[in-house]
Amino acid sequence: MKQLAIIFCLFIGLNISAQTDEETIKQIYHTSLTNGKSYEWLDYLSNQIGGRLSGSLNAERAVDYTKAELDSLGLDKVWLQPVMVPRWVRGAPEYAYIETVPGKTTTVNICALGSSVATLGGGVKANIIEVKGIDELATLGREQIEGKIVFFNRPMQADLISTFSAYGGAVDQRGAGAKEASKYGAVGVIVRSMNLRLDDLPHTGNMNYGDIPASQRIPAAAISTNDAELLSAMLTLDKNIKFFFRQNCQQLSEVQSYNVIGQITGSEFPEEYIVVGGHLDSWDLGDGSHDDGAGCVQSMDVLRLLKEIGVKPKRSIRVVLFMNEENGLRGGTKYAEVAKQKGENHIFALESDSGGFTPRGFSFDCSDELFSKVLDWKPLFKPYLIHYFEKGGSGADIGPLKGNAEVLAGLRPDSQRYFDYHHASNDTFDAINKRELELGAATMAALVYLFDKYGTSINNH
């Protein structure tokens, strides 16, 4: 009898509700690092499926695969949320060269920007004019731009510690360069890749034409940073050199796709929702391992890790794998729209879409009051070298939940290497470090655990 009583006491001692937050979080990290699933899932997504451009067969396969994996976890509910997505296809590989004198050419590495039109006929060949930004177009005017290709060559700012800030400061050239240059009669645009290092890989990414009529849309491509440097140097020597590029991309009709959703239903407050997610679509040049396969598998593992260590959430926790972040944000928009229609109250949403690198912390989009509550949890993360708790943006896919969710947050991994891979052909599984990926999953699970336990009411802890 005495022995039984001791065993009973031991059992109670192991009960998760009797544990301190420190102990539970330790268990989360332990489980992720010794028995994580994120790496195995990402291996499949990257190597068995590959790039998952919206509307592609691979995107469909990724929906089926992740749904099946979530089904196997024994969650309370797993379902697909229909969403229509744009379908842009790259077509045959792009080709480009610099021509110094007729017949004397140097080939360079380019790729079409997402949503761009193709070059008509056999390609575009014209004089090329370099600018450092959209502002310069007005100074040059139609006189100097008409009939030429505009070369946007402002590099990402190297001395910013957050490479996302550097990206934010340069990406207008990619997004709006073609739209603006077409107003001055340009026949195409070439944009320096959003990459802080010098290499030979062109980085794609979305652009848009705004309200420019279809007949006046000009093709846009990214050029590798090495070739941007070469082109710029050649232009300093001779303003009359020509540039040729050819691309066959096309915008096809929209197709049906899905957000993939899994849920553990809350035991006490099932009507309060917590979302954790990433985006399942990716660009097509690489395998979308960092962007954003990593965020998807980490989010899936958040629910599995909590289950694995016996946490019974009070609130309903959902993993959402959003479709079409890269060229439309349709999945994020749809999820928020349905949540609003159903009157679902989201208290917290967390996104991982900054690569699978060593986690440093989170940025929070919430009231000052709630942020100070969140700061009380910061010491719990100290043993895991998680120190970055700042107010700021969260993630593109959960952005539309603003106004519904009280707190939005983004996982902030170390960003120094992210733009070496972002939207380029080297965003593949070999660029992923298993431990870094697992640390990210654990860090997310720990924060979700705390939000589930304490909620977002200020006096509640």
Ligand SMILES: [Zn+2]
């Ligand atoms: Zn992304």
